[in-house]
Amino acid sequence: MPLEVRRSLVIEAAVWVFANEGLAATTVDSVAEKAAVSKASIYGVVRSKDELLEVAAREEFDRFVNSLLASQARHAQEPRLARARARFAAVFGYARERPHGFAFLIMLRDNKVGPVAALAREVRRTLTQALASDMAVAGMATGTVAEILATVLIGMAEAGVRATEISPGVDADAVVDLLTGITSVGLVGLDKSILARLVPAESDATSGVAGDSSKTPSNLKQAASTQD
């Protein structure tokens, strides 16, 4: 197996094992088992579990940041609301494509010391700068204020992803619209149709928007055809 292939195989397995077993419980053995390679193969890629964590963190952070920056670039010419929506949608898209990678990043985020903490700070800086440049266009904020706003927006996206994981049958697109709506007009001014779209009424007996208790078969069809 070419070294590059083995390398990405090992790193991919490491992300999966770190995300599922935790940073401390993960061993080189369990990564070797997951990657279906020998332990010696892993030591051909990295020298230690610590280096494996560092390399995997760097790769996953890069992937996440690139995905967000690429999305921002693609939507740069759109109106403010569309850009705001695209930002949340990019985080959701990442979490859907790489759920283990996303879980791994959340684990890494609060590391306070060591090389991974430095990486996390670098990622935060990059995302903040990107957001700040977009918000500066809107005349909003720069520097630390932008950093705070970026932290809050990323926290909202993360919570939105969590909501789709916690409650089965939640429409991810509607959650993206919810987050966009909250940052646009607040929770109270929100278009009530967004709340109605969050949960197909028949997926959960206790769900629904106050006052909307109709459960028609046509909703089922709608839910089934939810676009990706």
Place this chain on the structure above:
Amino acid sequence: MPLEVRRSLVIEAAVWVFANEGLAATTVDSVAEKAAVSKASIYGVVRSKDELLEVAAREEFDRFVNSLLASQARHAQEPRLARARARFAAVFGYARERPHGFAFLIMLRDNKVGPVAALAREVRRTLTQALASDMAVAGMATGTVAEILATVLIGMAEAGVRATEISPGVDADAVVDLLTGITSVGLVGLDKSILARLVPAESDATSGVAGDSSKTPSNLKQAASTQD
């Protein structure tokens, strides 16, 4: 030492060690050392590390939920905006009073299996119900929709706390106002004075609201007297 005292001493030490060393890396030995009691003393309180985690999780979750519900009860008669602000402020108050407890809860939140996961679900249900009853008054949402909104609001509060940890000198009260403002009127309609209050202008060379680049010595004095 009376058993109740030893018990709370051990649990408090466990929360601290779990929060600082991670769930997997924590051992009964390290908790015994932190609590300055013998290992045998710990086994007088719980039978295993797993039970220690479960008991500590239960206590910390209860404390957090009680703190939020008590705050909600105290502010029940206030206008909607004040209630929304009090909700965020309660999370911030908890994180300030018990930073290790708050970090521990965040670790526990995403547990997917076992007794701690069941506990986390129970906590989510309790908070959602409390929020839903408040939102039902405002005619907003019930059931799963309320659960999604609760998840997003708690995520915002958590991100706000993180912002105060990441950026030194950030005014926590202003962050609470920021979160309240976002949920009330959105980010764009936000009172710009809130952004200006987030960071005392001289605490960070790169900070500030767009257009506000003045850094006068008088601000320094202000920053030094930032209230807790």
